[in-house]
Amino acid sequence: MAFDKKPWAEPYRIKVVEPLKTTTREHRLAAIRNAGWNTFLLHADDVYIDLLTDSGTNAMSDGQWSRMMVGDEAYAGSRSFYRLEEVCRKYYGYRYIMPTHQGRGAENLLSKCMIRPGQYVAGNMYFTTTRQHQELAGGTFVDVIIDEANNSFSDYPFKGNIDLGKYERLIHEKGAENIAYITVGAPVNMAGGQPVSMENMRAVSELSHRHGIKVVLDATRNIENAYFIQQREAGYADKSIEEINREFCSYSDAATVSAKKDLYVNIGGLVMCNDSELYDKLRSLVVVYEGMPTYGGLAGRDMEAMAEGLIEAVQDDMIASRVRQVEYFGNLLHEAGIPIVTPIGGHGVFLDAKRFYDHLPQNEFPAQKLAGDLYVESGVRGMERGIVSAGRNKQTGDHYYPELELVRLTVPRRVYTQAHFDVAAYYIIEMYNNRHNAHGLRMVYEPEFLRFFQARFEEI
Ligand code: PM9
Numbered sequence: 336m337a338f339d340k341k342p343w344a345e346p347y348r349i350k351v352v353e354p355l356k357t358t359t360r361e362h363r364l365a366a367i368r369n370a371g372w373n374t375f376l377l378h379a380d381d382v383y384i385d386l387l388t389d390s391g392t393n394a395m396s397d398g399q400w401s402r403m404m405v406g407d408e409a410y411a412g413s414r415s416f417y418r419l420e421e422v423c424r425k426y427y428g429y430r431y432i433m434p435t436h437q438g439r440g441a442e443n444l445l446s447k448c449m450i451r452p453g454q455y456v457a458g459n460m461y462f463t464t465t466r467q468h469q470e471l472a473g474g475t476f477v478d479v480i481i482d483e484a485n486n487s488f489s490d491y492p493f494k495g496n497i498d499l500g501k502y503e504r505l506i507h508e509k510g511a512e513n514i515a516y517i518t519v520g521a522p523v524n525m526a527g528g529q530p531v532s533m534e535n536m537r538a539v540s541e542l543s544h545r546h547g548i549k550v551v552l553d554a555t556r557n558i559e560n561a562y563f564i565q566q567r568e569a570g571y572a573d574k575s576i577e578e579i580n581r582e583f584c585s586y587s588d589a590a591t592v593s594a595k596k597d598l599y600v601n602i603g604g605l606v607m608c609n610d611s612e613l614y615d616k617l618r619s620l621v622v623v624y625e626g627m628p629t630y631g632g633l634a635g636r637d638m639e640a641m642a643e644g645l646i647e648a649v650q651d652d653m654i655a656s657r658v659r660q661v662e663y664f665g666n667l668l669h670e671a672g673i674p675i676v677t678p679i680g681g682h683g684v685f686l687d688a689k690r691f692y693d694h695l696p697q698n699e700f701p702a703q704k705l706a707g708d709l710y711v712e713s714g715v716r717g718m719e720r721g722i723v724s725a726g727r728n729k730q731t732g733d734h735y736y737p738e739l740e741l742v743r744l745t746v747p748r749r750v751y752t753q754a755h756f757d758v759a760a761y762y763i764i765e766m767y768n769n770r771h772n773a774h775g776l777r778m779v780y781e782p783e784f785l786r787f788f789q790a791r792f793e794e795i
Pocket of ligand 1: 387388389390437438439440462463464465520524553555556592593594595603604
């Protein structure tokens with residue numbers, strides 16, 4: 336076999352394996368009906384290849400497992416906290432580091448400390464839990480992402496960028512004092528894992544600080560963002576991921592992190608900042624919701640695994656293999672003509688349900704149905720990222736109708752092989768050829784908060 340370019344391989348080998356279970360189509364149809372056509376409500380034992388999320392589904396290394404044995408479980412002043420603090424300071428660069436039980440714990444604290452009721456929060460496309468905490472703290476989220484982000488087939492290399500014109504108009508319209516902060520997610524999960532360029536981050540920082548507005552980074556998948564900068568942005572090809580990540584963070588004042596992604600752990604989060612006043616507020620509030628500032632809802636062993644995971648995550652070969660596996664899967668689909676979000680993102684491949692099920696109107700939940708149908712046909716589990724995830728407008732009570740109606744097929748880190756993605760792609764291509772047989776869904780149960788996790792549907 337001849338290669339047209341040099342192949343790549345994972346910088347690790349497998350030491351422990353977990354058997355997968357296969358089921359029949361009949362079993363899966365009964366299971367998804369039982370789950371109200373919501374893939375979050377399936378029993379994981381009924382799933383064959385689980386691409387629901389890359390959150391907390393990572394395979395830890397032998398180094399991480401061995402660090403867990405030396406975790407210090409002291410209630411206060413744990414040695415494991417000081418190690419985590421040291422590693423986070425080194426790789427993210429913030430002065431104050433506080434663990435939380437997961438990303439939304441950090442978002443809760445930060446939103447409560449930084450938002451006065453009635454203020455606006457700007458950002459590059461919403462993220463579900465982030466916007467929920469901003470709203471619960473009395474804020475109103477305003478999306479200032481560039482228009483290319485809403486076009487699933489635009490090939491713009493940094494579709495996560497902030498539109499500086501939109502942001503500046505917001506500042507003039509509402510007044511800088513009425514903007515609590517700007518939150519920059521990098522890459523942007525809901526847009527398909529699309530990155531933010533260093534140039535844009537620098538400009539956002541300069542514009543915000545000129546108006547006295549703080550910049551908060553959602554650094555949950557920042558290492559993936561750094562990889563895209565290294566690959567795509569002029570001047571960064573010879574810089575290490577470690578250097579790029581630190582420079583990116585240096586343009587922000589604070590950050591929240593769900594450690595369940597980049598940091599190769601199964602649980603954990605972080606809130607970090609440079610300002611002692613903000614840190615004092617966070618430190619005072621953390622004991623109400625998470626625990627002492629030196630454990631924030633985590634065990635000492637979890638903090639050890641996070642610290643070790645971060646050291647591994649910033650290695651250039653580790654992040655390259657992570658993103659290239661996603662790219663491999665995406666290319667199988669793209670080359671077969673399946674409508675996916677391009678460029679292929681950092682953490683998953685996103686099917687464009689508006690184009691896949693182009694006969695279904697958005698209020699019949701095409702992405703929700705596509706995720707369910709994919710499960711029935713193949714045992715592969717993905718998740719809806721469209722009208723259900725977007726929720727309702729607080730003022731009008733109507734659904735938000737997002738431009739992007741997607742099914743996310745998320746790639747857990749170090750868990751599946753290329754062969755699993757060949758199988759998943761095979762079924763998706765088969766389904767695409769029979770796509771016009773699909774019917775839509777009606778929602779029969781809607782929870783008040785973050786409805787996509789627990790809403791239930793029936794077939795029309
Ligand atoms: N992300 C994901 O699957 C898990 C929950 S939503 C299905 O993508 C960002 C960019 C995230 C994120 C979680 C959180 C919250 C914040 N920011 O889940 O609370 O992608 O650790 O983090 C999920 P936690």
